[in-house]
Amino acid sequence: MTAPNDQANPTRADDSPIAASYPELVGKVAVVTGAGRGMGAVFATELARRGINVVAGDLTGAPEVAEQVNRQITDGGRVVGHRADVTDPAGHDGLLRAGLDEFGRVDFWVNNAGIFPQAEFTEIPPEQLTSTYQVNVNGVVYGAQTAARHMREHGGGAIVNMASVAGVRVRATRAAYNSSKAAVRHLTSCMAVELGSDNIRVNAIAPGFVDTEMTRWVREDPAALDRALSTVPLHRVGAPIEVFGALYFLLSDSARYITGAVIPVDGGSQHI
Structure with missing residues (x-):
């Protein structure tokens, strides 16, 4: 696999495998x-x-994701797909029941669902504010509530929320999204303080410019890509596997004394 400093394309994402191993999570x-x-x-x-x-x-x-993963990975964990609306507390209750029914336990909860709307500030419609906060903020609260109620009765666990570099950096046309991710950062601190006595760790990950469908339009526009990378000290796009590396660590026993943290996976862009 090509390294990120490949002279042909030094700005490409490094999607090489993460070598870390935490056998206690199996x-x-x-x-x-x-x-x-x-x-x-x-x-x-x-x-x-x-x-x-x-x-x-x-x-x-x-x-479909579950079917694909289970077909590809025969010597590992199993994935169960379940329809859930994160804006409805009952949707999270259904996910918990699915975990208990299929596997008999739930140890970790990853509040990853989110949406990324854009609009000029004076043109943000009420429905955009409502949907953004319902998914990006309420969805995190409802998921963490469901997880915490279960975990406190079963010796603890770990919750990881998806924040964003957008929670600390301002970009035009993204007021609803940026403010929702700022809320996730502060909610993570609130949860960590309140749930620590139940042996529940709560942390967040704050990705920056990562190679996903959401950023495809930037990667396909050379001028936009140059502008974006000018704010990234490592001067390259991040890869989803690199965000996963932070998640994998936060779930592991190596992070057992870490709670309330927001780990940036942004190539240093939050500092510019």
Whole structure:
């Protein structure tokens, strides 16, 4: 596989495999929301590859992702796809039940589902604010509530929320999205403080410019790509597997004394 410093394309994402191994996680069970495509599908795949069972939740696509992963990975964890609306607390309850019914336990909860709307500030329609906060903020709260209620009765666990570099950096036309991710950062701190006595760790990951469908338009526009990379000290696009590396660590015992943290996976862009 080509290295990120390949002279032909030094700005490409480094999607080489993550070598870390946490054998204590084998056999554990994780719920991942927004797993029907994109980053969530990568999380489900990579967790299963490492022996972790997964309940993949999404409005669409989750059963297909589960089928594909289970077909590809025969010596690892198993993935169960389940339809879930993260804006409805009952959707999260259904994901928990699916984990208990299929695997008999739920150890980890990854609040990954999110949407990325854009609009000039004075033109943000009420429905955009409503949908953005319902998915990106309420969905995180409802998922963490469901997870925490279960985990406090079963010795603890780990919750990981998906924040974003957008939570600390301002970009025009993204007020609704940026403010929702800023809320996720602060919610993570609130959860960590309140749930620590139940042995529940709560952390967040803040990706930057990562090679996903959401950023395809930037990668296809050379001028836009140059502008984007000018704000990334490592001067390249991130890969979903690199975000997974942070998630994998946060779920592991190597992070057992880490809670309330927001780990940036952004090539250093939050500092510019």
